[in-house]
Amino acid sequence: MKGAARGGRQTRSPELARSRADILRGTGGLRTRLVMLGIAFLFGSIALQLARLATTGGLDMVATLTEPVARSYVRPDILDRGGRLLATDIEMPSLYADPFLVQSIDEVTERLGGVLPDLNEGELRRTLSDRNRRFIWLKRGMPPKVAQRVHDLGLPGLDFRTELRRAYPLERLAGHVLGSVNVDNRGISGIERAIDDTIGVEPSHGAASNAGTPVRLTLDLGVQHAVEDELLGAMTRFEAKGAAGLVMDIRTGEMLAASSLPGLDPSQPGEALAPERLDKIQGGTYELGSIFKILTVAMALEGGNTKLDTVLDVTKPLTAGRFTIKDLHSSGRPLTVSEVFIHSSNVGSGLLALAEGPDKQKAFLEKLGLMTPMRTDAGPVAPPQLPPRFGRVEQITVAYGHGMAVAPIQFAAATAAVLNGGTAVTPTYFRGRNDAATPGARLVSAETSNSLRVLLRRNVSEREGTGRRADVPGYRVGGKTGTAEMPGRGGYQEKSVVASFLAAFPMDAPQYLVLVLLFEPKGTAEADGEVLAGRNAAPTAGRVIARIAPLLGVKPDGDVAQLPAGTP
Amino acid sequence: MHPLTVSAAFLAISSAFLLYGLSYDTRQLEARVAAEERRAELARSDIAVLKAERAHLARPSRIEPLARAQGLAPLTDKQVTDSVPASDIRTGAVNR
Known part of the structure; x- marks a missing residue:
């Protein structure tokens, strides 16, 4: 019985081994193919991603990530009937703070107060202590010299953005007609308001851009x-x-x-x-x-x-x-x-x-x-x-x-x-x-x-x-x-x-x-x-x-x- | 090794170098474009400031006192006349 049993095993074993090897060979081929497919897929996706980055350019993405929410508006120049300038946009630095990066609120309020005396210290202290906020305007549109002095303080958490500000080179001349703009450079009265309402103004990213055709008035300087x-x-x-x-x-x-x-x-x-x-x-x-x-x-x-x-x-x-x-x-x-x-x-x-x-x-x-x-x-x-x-x-x-x-x-x-x-x-x-x-x-x-x-x-x-x-x-x-x-x-x-x-x-x-x-x-x-x-x-x-x-x-x-x- | 494998590997490595080179060049060009754009922006902003300054310096409230100090005055009707033949001016026939 035993012998027969062994004999039986012996007689069966080559078949079994063959079939096992067959199975093994078959399984091994499948695995290799799967791995190869996976690697090919990986490389394919990397190539695709590379191609996408090469065509679209990754810099825009970086720019949008660092872009703060606040923005000013680009306004067209205002000219008189003879083409003489009545109002224009000029770039001016604006100071902002990132409370998260500010190290010492006391130091910032004290030293900044020395350069910008009209800054409300209590208000500044209050806004800077809210560390959940990442962007706070401190002073918009300041003369470049003052901006340099603030910059020289070297306070962490403070930075500048150039913004467009409205300039009226003729001072009070035709002031009532021209009207004025708000802090975001949007018209609030007079011709400035009319420009917003009829021609429309575009938001800018701080950089001087093409403000479009100047608006020509009937006024004669x-x-x-x-x-x-x-x-x-x-x-x-x-x-x-x-x-x-x-x-x-x-x-x-x-x-x-x-x-x-x-x-x-x-x-x-x-x-x-x-x-x-x-x-x-x-x-x-x-x-x-x-x-x-x-x-x-x-x-x-x-x-x-x-x-x-x-x-x-x-x-x-x-x-x-x-x-x-x-x-x-x-x-x-x-x-x-x-x-x-x-x-x-x-x-x-x-x-x-x-x-x-x-x-x-x-x-x-x-x-x-x-x-x-x-x-x-x-x-x-x-x-x-x-x-x-x-x-x-x-x-x-x-x-x-x-x-x-x-x-x-x-x-x-x-x-x-x-x-x-x-x-x-x-x-x-x-x-x-x-x-x-x-x-x-x-x-x-x-x-x-x-x-x-x-x-x-x-x-x-x-x-x-x-x-x-x-x-x-x-x-x-x-x-x-x-x-x-x-x-x-x-x-x-x-x-x-x-x-x-x-x-x-x-x-x-x-x-x-x-x-x-x-x-x-x-x-x-x-x-x-x-x-x-x-x-x-x-x-x-x-x-x-x-x-x-x-x-x-x-x-x-x-x-x-x-x-x-x-x-x- | 199979010649196909060798050539494929060679192709892969060379194309990797090529791609890297291309991407490097692109980055360099992009940096140059950005630098040029920054310069153009700076120039544009300078132009805006200069334009405003020129308008400020040419404002009538500043020019008028300067002109009057030079002895200039607004035009009067006595200084305007119809165009007359040059011969009349020579003979003194025109007397306004």
């Missing part, structure tokens, strides 16, 4: 400076609390200058909060006084029942309820419409408005865009303050510029339409937005516009004209004075006025409109002790025109006191 300089001079001469002035292309509405004093430094956005620094051109509304009579006379002429030689009885004061309206210097005789304008008769203007009626008066002001809020490129204009209803009193007072307050820029746009031949204009600060070849909608007839040109010119060229002190030889200036008492406690204040002068030149074919406002001028010796616009605003406008007319290329010509009039 030379004209802007002349206006600001003359307004500043007038503020000193007449001891005024403020002044404002604008120069507008009368056909296109392009603003060549807009200034409001006291001025604003765009690099100090906090200044805008001071009430006296309010933008008086489009941020405030004022009762503009007699310059409104330009519109009243235009309305009367448009009505068709009134001509320039229509006679009005202005000898008796006008009464409306408990109010009595009379003229400052009554001539004591009936006046023609032309004389009402040149003598600036409140009674005459009231009569003209009453003759037209409240509906026509409202419709006319509506047509000129004075009843609805307006917008310019530099932001919204302060909405007009209108009388609640157009009763007899309101009709009369609005006729001579009281009881209704509008922003000067809105009034200038309305008057430009009356004087430019009768077509609507929209004030703009962006060059190329308004096209002179496509005039706006017709608001008044060419005849009315021509008559008003004659009246404005006569008001400056004639001896009894209130605007005679605005005349500039050769430039055919026309204009209208306005002296509005300012509302105060207990009614209007006689001695505190807004003196204004609205002028256009050259009056035979007006090209430019000039509006000058003086706020609370005093009756100084230069003004012969008076606060009337004819004594302060008119000569100021004259000085402005004398300076800007040559800059604007207006050709001086022989005086044309009497223009060929469409309507007598």
Whole structure:
């Protein structure tokens, strides 16, 4: 049994061994193949990864990993109409801290305080002790010299990033128009805000990059400076609390200058909060006084029942309820419409408005865009303050510029339409937005516009004209004075006025409109002790025109006191 | 050893050297590009500062006093005239 068993084993063993070897050989081949496949896969993936890195580049990845979250925005340069620089981006170092790497908070606060005295130490200590944060701005936009001193302290955990900061090389010039930017270089007011809203700004990584096409404004640096300089001079001469002035292309509405004093430094956005620094051109509304009579006379002429030689009885004061309206210097005789304008008769203007009626008066002001809020490129204009209803009193007072307050820029746009031949204009600060070849909608007839040109010119060229002190030889200036008492406690204040002068030149074919406002001028010796616009605003406008007319290329010509009039 | 194995090994080693060389060159070129870009950025930033400085120096509030100190003044209507023939100027026929 045993032998048989052994014999049996012996006889079976070669088969078994063969089959085992077969199995073994078979298994061994599979294993080798598997290992080879694995290695091939490994090498393949490495090759693929290499190829990917070679094509995409690994540096970007590194850059994004070290990029902090904060970033500033790239802004386009702002140029004036002649291509001169008004605002640009420059690189400045900004200091930040990584609290995780700061070794001694005491040392950092103490030594940094020595270089940057305006740093709030308590606040600094508090932010630096939060070691979970990895990025904290300490001071943004510092002069390179100061940055070098901080760098020389060699404090661990502090580092710099170059950021783009807005620079206004002309300081306060046109500060109100330009507006300002916030700490991230985004526009918050004025043209800067308009750039964000209409053109758009891109975030940057601190490096100077291509900021795109510069924005070209309609402002003219030379004209802007002349206006600001003359307004500043007038503020000193007449001891005024403020002044404002604008120069507008009368056909296109392009603003060549807009200034409001006291001025604003765009690099100090906090200044805008001071009430006296309010933008008086489009941020405030004022009762503009007699310059409104330009519109009243235009309305009367448009009505068709009134001509320039229509006679009005202005000898008796006008009464409306408990109010009595009379003229400052009554001539004591009936006046023609032309004389009402040149003598600036409140009674005459009231009569003209009453003759037209409240509906026509409202419709006319509506047509000129004075009843609805307006917008310019530099932001919204302060909405007009209108009388609640157009009763007899309101009709009369609005006729001579009281009881209704509008922003000067809105009034200038309305008057430009009356004087430019009768077509609507929209004030703009962006060059190329308004096209002179496509005039706006017709608001008044060419005849009315021509008559008003004659009246404005006569008001400056004639001896009894209130605007005679605005005349500039050769430039055919026309204009209208306005002296509005300012509302105060207990009614209007006689001695505190807004003196204004609205002028256009050259009056035979007006090209430019000039509006000058003086706020609370005093009756100084230069003004012969008076606060009337004819004594302060008119000569100021004259000085402005004398300076800007040559800059604007207006050709001086022989005086044309009497223009060929469409309507007598 | 099988000749195929030898040639494959040779190919692998040589391509490794080639790849390394290529990658090294690429890195060098990238570093040069980065350096050039940095220089361009620096130049651009310098230009921006210089432009701002030029505008600051040419600001009208600075130029005006300088011009007035030189005896210059704004143009007046008396200084503008139509173009006239040169002969009239010589004969003194033009008198504005």
